[in-house]
Amino acid sequence: MTKADALRRIAARLRIHSLRMTTRAGSGHPTTCLSMADLMACLFFSEMRYRLNDPEDWGNDEFVLSKGHAAPILWAAYAEAGIIPETELLDLRKISSRLEGHPTPRMNWVKAATGSLGQGLSVGVGIALAQKLGHSPGRTFVLMGDGECAEGAVWEAAGAAAHLKLKNLVAVIDVNRLGQSEATMHGHDLGAYARKFRAFGWAVHRVNGHDIPAILEAFKKVRFSGVPAVVLAKTVKGKGVSFIEDKNGWHGKPLKEDELEKALRELGPMPAVDSKGSVRPPKKALRPGSKETFAFERTAYADKTATRLAYGIALEKLGRVNDRVVALDGDVKNSTYAEKFFASFPERSFQSYIAEQNMVGMGMGMAAKGYIPFIATFAAFLSRAHDQVRMAAYSFANLKLCGSHVGVSIGEDGPSQMGLEDLAIFRPIPGCVVLYPSDAFSTEACVEAAARQPGIFYIRTTRPATPLLYSREEKFAVGGSKVLRRGDGDSATVVAAGITVLEALKAHDELKSKNIGLRVIDAYSVQPLDVETIAREVAQTGGRVVVVEDHFPGGGLGEAVAAALAGQAKILHLCIRELPRSGKPGELLEAYGISSSHIVRAVHDLVRP
């Protein structure tokens, strides 16, 4: 049997599996699997190299299914390779199965969850970058749909890949002409895609996506591209089954039992072929050994310091003791102070330019290969990558994000630059840790905690310089808090974080002069929240609590405390309740109701009988 014949048989098997799986599940996207079956056969059973028993082998080629709705054919390919039992395919989409409707790393060969279109190429850029950084001989293949090429994130990734000279990155686009609800913008005009990718610095190879020898030839050419390469494959949605081929209205619809029978008759009997034997092992490669500790020498701050600056200083020190730490910037490194890491470790620093979606997607890819990415930009601009953050959570990614310039305390630059919804992005995600330090010492502790504990961390930093509240030795546990002021007979508790801790301390002093005791808690761990301490302290102050935060009302510290203390406390919530404007930081804290004078007033309102 020629190689092409064997691959044709494998492709037929992948088609048959995909149809059966989706009919059995009663949902799914069979037609989008059929268009890419020949491409998948050539990739998994000829071009790609991977160690069947080790998804983490450092020499592996990596695969990202950006068009995640084609998950069935990915699971089918793993079954053909012998990685999962063929019988398991019929568990597709069951609640007990790792074979979900769209890929997630519950199946251990999947490096990042996909299904929100247009994200896979960024993940691929990150993986390819990690391979390059770690001297892996592996390449990264990203299989994309044509429809998702409308997503801007694709072009952020395309630009980054060319700029980073990732010749080990290969995109394969299944141009099957049909989107979900109608034809795509460019239909079968491969030239339109070719012009775009070429303009973005890629090598372009066009091919009939159902002609196996032609596909193999295209992949051969790709190896010598010297730049990121894209294979534009002209395909037919539903290929192989006459009554669904190239027809609109069949997206995301499984065949009914009788339609399946008819389709299987057209495809013929399951052909015999040694799929598993066709898999090519990778070249030998060792994951680079590296320094890996987390405790770095803390800085002996002596004066007011912005927490964003402390973040930068801490990150640089972390970089000295841990080679797995990498830093990504979106052209604001002189504001977030990631520039300190960039200056000391240029080879582990990646300028992502003003393209936050790709920056986070790249981070996901690097994390999937074992690096610990620290990604910093203005908190406001992380909203640009909300969907990537969401998918990072479904990817169980070990990603560390820092948002600087939060709240109205940034001052004159105005609302577009103020992070006022960032806590509401990160808090909802189960398991996401959200830290919001109020001084330089606690910021350094937060950076160490983020590096040490796996998972998604979000660190919120402030623009203006703020006084030191702690000592260099103070410990800050994830899930902890600090009671900064406590007196017998305190009348109320104020729960604050970041910039508002300072306002709370001022309010404490002012109230003290009037003989009213105010307990002050620094809730630096916004999530998990230190419910035990807060509940205990609040109970000791008559169940009266003021929560004050530089954030919009929803999804922040105030609602976290309200949810935690429901029924146990009378809460006044001070936060930004209007669309703010430009002004001086102090003026804005006052105008929007989160300054010490407002705290004082709120305490008076609470203690008034």
Add this chain to the structure above:
Amino acid sequence: MTKADALRRIAARLRIHSLRMTTRAGSGHPTTCLSMADLMACLFFSEMRYRLNDPEDWGNDEFVLSKGHAAPILWAAYAEAGIIPETELLDLRKISSRLEGHPTPRMNWVKAATGSLGQGLSVGVGIALAQKLGHSPGRTFVLMGDGECAEGAVWEAAGAAAHLKLKNLVAVIDVNRLGQSEATMHGHDLGAYARKFRAFGWAVHRVNGHDIPAILEAFKKVRFSGVPAVVLAKTVKGKGVSFIEDKNGWHGKPLKEDELEKALRELGPMPAVDSKGSVRPPKKALRPGSKETFAFERTAYADKTATRLAYGIALEKLGRVNDRVVALDGDVKNSTYAEKFFASFPERSFQSYIAEQNMVGMGMGMAAKGYIPFIATFAAFLSRAHDQVRMAAYSFANLKLCGSHVGVSIGEDGPSQMGLEDLAIFRPIPGCVVLYPSDAFSTEACVEAAARQPGIFYIRTTRPATPLLYSREEKFAVGGSKVLRRGDGDSATVVAAGITVLEALKAHDELKSKNIGLRVIDAYSVQPLDVETIAREVAQTGGRVVVVEDHFPGGGLGEAVAAALAGQAKILHLCIRELPRSGKPGELLEAYGISSSHIVRAVHDLVRP
């Protein structure tokens, strides 16, 4: 004086204003203003046509400053045109001033807030589309920075503009080579930008951005492009002041007083010129008259109907009575049922393909010109446009968004397709209305309410068909709620919305059989929340309340209720607390703790002494 001489003088005046304003304010971005001064002079005082006393004149050319940090020169141009007094310029960035650090529509010529980079072109696409739709002779000019071209949203907009054949759209890129923290990806390589825009279907014109006759010539060529056109202008950051020209490290820094004096000496005295007299009025044009009522004939539903389907049916009916309503889709119109509007009103329907950022940005632009855009996609994918939603709020935009397929109730497609953080996107925004109907009748009412009331609305719809709970005549006020079950001596209240209302009703029936009364509230208006009703009903049931929602814990209905009832109630919050997986809808509601059986258990926990 030749025209070019006059424009050179105007450009000099704009430079001097920009420097003075930022020095006075003590912050801001003078160097980025200086690079584009000659372009601004040519645009505002030669090429663009607008009615000085009417920013809403239907014949006006429109201008979007995508590089919002250059706001000072925009304010300076308005001062030169006589639209604002020159003395007002020195109020830049004061808390009392409409001249904010980045443009917002507090200054009434600004059609959309900018400052989060890469969004302006989408807004421009929307404005140009509105001009085309309303037969305005006006064109739309978008002035962009080179750095922001790394943003994917720019390429979503570029693709859409070409596809929509917007020959009335002109982008001008100030290629000044320097970003905030270092040189941009392409520096002064204009060819790189030219290749990209050409590949995306645009006419490209290259020019020296400081050569006024050449700029005028380029704009003349633009008029005959027949497709969207971009003017790539090679410029020097800080142009005109030797010690800051083309120097890194000067982004976002005002000159000190002595530096300003030195700079002003270099620029020479403020030249005399009749700027205002150079402004060209627009061609006469009338805003199209239109049918505009909001009350449409309600559907006589007789059977189970998905709220997403009712959304589609209602939107089509609204379209019949209101010509200002337009619909935008991100290639899921057969899932959101926007397809019904598309079928009836193709001329007011815009396929945005899989590019949610541009879809929302386009909607902002259309809203700014008086249309009422209804934008629908899967709720999960609105997270992709979070930053645009944020900026729409700062733009005071009249935008209606619908997110379908929310929560685990979508079933087998898995987590990437489940809207589980959408409430946390929309609730924090002050003034944003969030409606989450539980049946077809209430959905139709929500669509009408959204059209009728200006501002940002978010309507959350559900995938599976659900029973009818109300009558065709029932009224649903914004800020209201419905008490669906109430009995004397009810033991607890359950607050639900959407799919969980049905689970609450089931729980009610089950508890009734055990002689436990459960009050059931449909909180369809998640924001504003009907605090009065909820507080009253909860108080009547012993302060015991269960909140149940198909959403992650943070930022949703549970925290809204907790914040509203703080201190007044014992609350149990049922929501999705893990990263969910594929499965059948009923299984998932059960597995993740928001089904009727969990409500029953929660009520037992609450009433247990």
